Structure formats: C-alpha cells, structure tokens
Amino acid sequence: MLSNKNIFKLFFLIIFISQSFLVRSQSKTNKKIINTNFKVLGNCGMCEKKIEAAALNLKGVKKAVWDIDLLVLQVNYNSKKVSLSEIKQAIADAGYDTETIKTSEEKYNNLHHCCKYDRNQ
Numbered sequence: 001m002l003s004n005k006n007i008f009k010l011f012f013l014i015i016f017i018s019q020s021f022l023v024r025s026q027s028k029t030n031k032k033i034i035n036t037n038f039k040v041l042g043n044c045g046m047c048e049k050k051i052e053a054a055a056l057n058l059k060g061v062k063k064a065v066w067d068i069d070l071l072v073l074q075v076n077y078n079s080k081k082v083s084l085s086e087i088k089q090a091i092a093d094a095g096y097d098t099e100t101i102k103t104s105e106e107k108y109n110n111l112h113h114c115c116k117y118d119r120n121q
Contacts, residue, residue, distance in 0.1 A: 032079040033062065039099040040066060040073045040091055041117045047096065050115075054094035058082050071121070 040051050048066045051073060055064035060081025066073045075087060088101040095107040097119060108119070 033076060034079050034084070035074070035076050036084065037072050037074050038084075038088070039071055041071055041097045041119065041121055042066065042068070042115065043117050044068070044114050046112060047115045047117070050094050051091055051096055054090045054096075055087050058087060058090055061087060 042048065042051055045068070048068055051066045052064045055061050055073065055075055058077075060078040061075060062078065063076040064073060065075075073091070077084075077087065085101070088098040091098055092101045092103040093107065095103050095111045095115070097103055097108075097117075102119075108116070
C-alpha cells in the first residue's frame, strides 16, 4: 500500500505531467497559418524562381507559388514568425514590385533583361 508521502509524490508527478501536455498543446495552437494571394510583377521562369525563393527564404513561410499567367503569388505562412509586409519587402528586395511595396530603381535595373517587366501594370 502507498504511504501518504508516496501518494503526495504521485499527485505532484501527475500534475506536472498534465501541465507539460497543456503547455505543449497551447504552443501548437498558437501557430497562426495564413493562406493569402497577392500580385507580384514578373515575366518568366527566372522571375518565378527568384520570387518564390525570396518568400521561402523567410522563416515561417511554408509555401510560395507564383502564377506566371495571373502574376499572383500564393503564400502560406506562420504569422507568429513573419508578417505579410515582411514577405512583400523580401520580394521587393529581390527586384519585384508587389501591389503595395515597389522595388527600388536600382534593384529593378539589376534584373536580367528578360525579367524587366512593365512597372505600370
């Protein structure tokens, strides 16, 4: 039979284990995965690779697929790790305009000639 001391230890062990499971489940639910689309200007397969890589290189971005015909990037990301504006800024830093953040003239001019899109679209 268990002594009072052993029952007391067992009680605290059960509470400790249940608390660790609670913390673990809360950390999983704190993830906020966002799926969104936005316009990114570009022309070709090289643009596609650079646009997708710019997004995917950010911690928290799970998926980035650029549609060359629609000029739309579909991105899935963890909003606890990265913001949409940070993703758009990374794409602008790679030389591509988004609907809200434009790249610099210098970065645009450094694009390969086939990647120089019409900036007035």
